[in-house]
Amino acid sequence: xxxxxxxxxxxxxxxxxxxxxSGYVFICAFLLSSGLAAFWPQEFFDSNLANLDQLNRxxxxxxxxxxxxxxxxxxxxxxxxxxxxLLLTLPGSDFDVVVGKYLGAVAIFSVSLLISLVANxxxxxxxxxxxxxxxxxxxxxxxxxxxxxxxxxxVASFLTANLTVAFVLGVAFNSPLAxxxxxxxxxxxxFLDFSRGIxxxxxxxFFVGLAIAMLYLSSILIGRRHWVGSPxxxxxxxxxxxxxxxxxxxxxxxxxxxxxxDVVRIDATAEQLSSLSEGSIDLLGKLQSPVEIDAFISxxxxxxxxxxxxxxxxxxxxxxxxxxxxxxxxxxxxxxxxDNASATAEKYGVENQxxxxxxxxxxxxxxxxxxxKDLYMGVVCKGDN
Numbered sequence: 569x570x571x572x573x574x575x576x577x578x579x580x581x582x583x584x585x586x587x588x589x590s591g592y593v594f595i596c597a598f599l600l601s602s603g604l605a606a607f608w609p610q611e612f613f614d615s616n617l618a619n620l621d622q623l624n625r626x627x628x629x630x631x632x633x634x635x636x637x638x639x640x641x642x643x644x645x646x647x648x649x650x651x652x653x654l655l656l657t658l659p660g661s662d663f664d665v666v667v668g669k670y671l672g673a674v675a676i677f678s679v680s681l682l683i684s685l686v687a688n689x690x691x692x693x694x695x696x697x698x699x700x701x702x703x704x705x706x707x708x709x710x711x712x713x714x715x716x717x718x719x720x721x722x723v724a725s726f727l728t729a730n731l732t733v734a735f736v737l738g739v740a741f742n743s744p745l746a747x748x749x750x751x752x753x754x755x756x757x758x759f760l761d762f763s764r765g766i767x768x769x770x771x772x773x774f775f776v777g778l779a780i781a782m783l784y785l786s787s788i789l790i791g792r793r794h795w796v797g798s799p800x801x802x803x804x805x806x807x808x809x810x811x812x813x814x815x816x817x818x819x820x821x822x823x824x825x826x827x828x829x830d831v832v833r834i835d836a837t838a839e840q841l842s843s844l845s846e847g848s849i850d851l852l853g854k855l856q857s858p859v860e861i862d863a864f865i866s867x868x869x870x871x872x873x874x875x876x877x878x879x880x881x882x883x884x885x886x887x888x889x890x891x892x893x894x895x896x897x898x899x900x901x902x903x904x905x906x907d908n909a910s911a912t913a914e915k916y917g918v919e920n921q922x923x924x925x926x927x928x929x930x931x932x933x934x935x936x937x938x939x940x941k942d943l944y945m946g947v948v949c950k951g952d953n
Contacts, residue, residue: 569667573660577668578675581642585676595680598634602684605630607691611869615876618696620688620706624763627710628746628755631717636738638676639721640731642669643790647729662791666783670722677714681707701836702765709762712775713755717742719782726789753820764884765837770826777819785812827891841881844888855895857952861886863900864913864944872939879945886947903944910944918946 585591606612606623615621658665685707692698724737748754758774761767788808835843844852863886871879883900890898903910910920921928921943928939 570660570664573658573664574668574671576658577660577665578671581669581672582675584641584645585638585672591676594634594637595676595683598630598680599684599687601630601633602627603687603691606688614873615868615871616696616873617877617880618692618698619702620692621763623688624706624759627713631714632739632742632746634680635677635714635717635742636721636724636735638673639718639725639738640734642673642722642725644725644729644731644734648731663783663787666722666787666790670719670783670786673718673722674715677718678711681710681714699765699838701838705762705765705767705836708767709759709771712762712772713759715779716745716755716775716782719779719786720745722786723782723789726786758823760887764880764887765835765842767832767834767836768826769830769832770823772832773826774819774823777822778816781812781815781819784815788812830891842884842888844885844892848889849892852889852893852896855893857895859896859949859951861889861896861898862916862948862950863898864903864910864916864918864946864948865900866942866944867902867904870941870943871945872943875943875945882945882947903942910942913944913946916946916948918944918948920944 602623605626606620609622612622685703689698689700689703692703720741721738724741725734727737728734744751745753745755748756751757753774758771761771788811833843835841863882865879865882868876868879886898886900889896901913903913914920922939922941928943929936
């Protein structure tokens with residue numbers, strides 16, 4: 569790799585973005601939408617927690633608009649202005665150009681994230697006592713999400729010379745990852761550890777591996793001018809398609825492996841609330857037969873303020889237990905009025921705290937009042953012994 573060529577492309581891309589007023593408009597729009605997503609929802613005040621749980625819910629949707637705005641001009645604008653051929657005369661490979669463009673986009677995104685971190689930390693510190701370790705882990709997760717989405721957005725820019733089309737394609741290509749929260753390979757699933765203060769190998773491998781695969785695809789797209797129209801053109805398409813698919817399969821396989829064999833799993837929270845104690849790990853290691861854990865819990869919006877953090881801690885502990893050993897199977901049932909899980913919960917002795925005697929009192933409006941909504945939060949363990 570020619571570092572001088574990479575650096576030249578990096579500086580050129582960075583200067584072009586910050587030399588245009590539209591670049592600042594996109595950054596301001598990102599900061600405004602992030603702030604609204606973090607602090608505007610009523611759930612932020614209901615939970616009374618100095619964290620970014622609300623922003624975590626909306627971030628993939630926000631980045632779905634912001635990232636393509638960064639990447640749409642990476643190559644489409646070069647082709648539109650006719651400067652792409654000039655850029656390719658640099659003493660470097662096609663991959664050097666791709667890496668330089670990518671690092672420039674990452675730098676733009678990193679600056680935006682840094683400003684957002686400072687602004688959100690200031691607001692949270694005025695409202696409470698935020699856990700900086702949790703906040704830092706969350707923003708590290710945001711950064712890795714951005715690395716992947718930028719690489720995917722670059723592929724869209726290499727396919728067209730039209731900025732609008734490049735933006736639309738960037739949104740379309742990133743949508744499956746951003747809008748499928750229940751998928752094992754979605755952004756929300758792989759970001760979950762970061763949002764809870766855990767920096768894990770599996771999360772990093774997923775985002776970095778996917779980004780590398782997309783960068784390789786971009787280098788193929790920029791280099792296709794060498795063989796398009798040649799007698800071997802069709803075979804080259806097949807050859808490089810197999811390579812890209814193989815790189816994606818490798819990234820997914822490594823992610824799956826490290827989900828079960830995390831080399832690094834750092835709990836960045838101040839009180840280590842997102843990891844199991846050594847005693848708990850030793851106890852799980854002594855299990856000799858399968859154990860099934862069923863958790864019956866109300867949704868966060870139906871929780872009293874003082875139980876919101878307890879709910880988060882419970883779900884985090886269950887997730888860590890599920891990851892620690894294959895002998896434990898964890899099933900979380902979120903009870904809503906539309907399902908029948910409440911009957912199953914009460915069958916196992918998990919009572920609805922609405923209407924119990926004596927009644928459950930909660931703090932509301934500065935005074936203690938009886939709780940009048942359905943409230944479930946219990947765990948049932950089943951084993952052979």
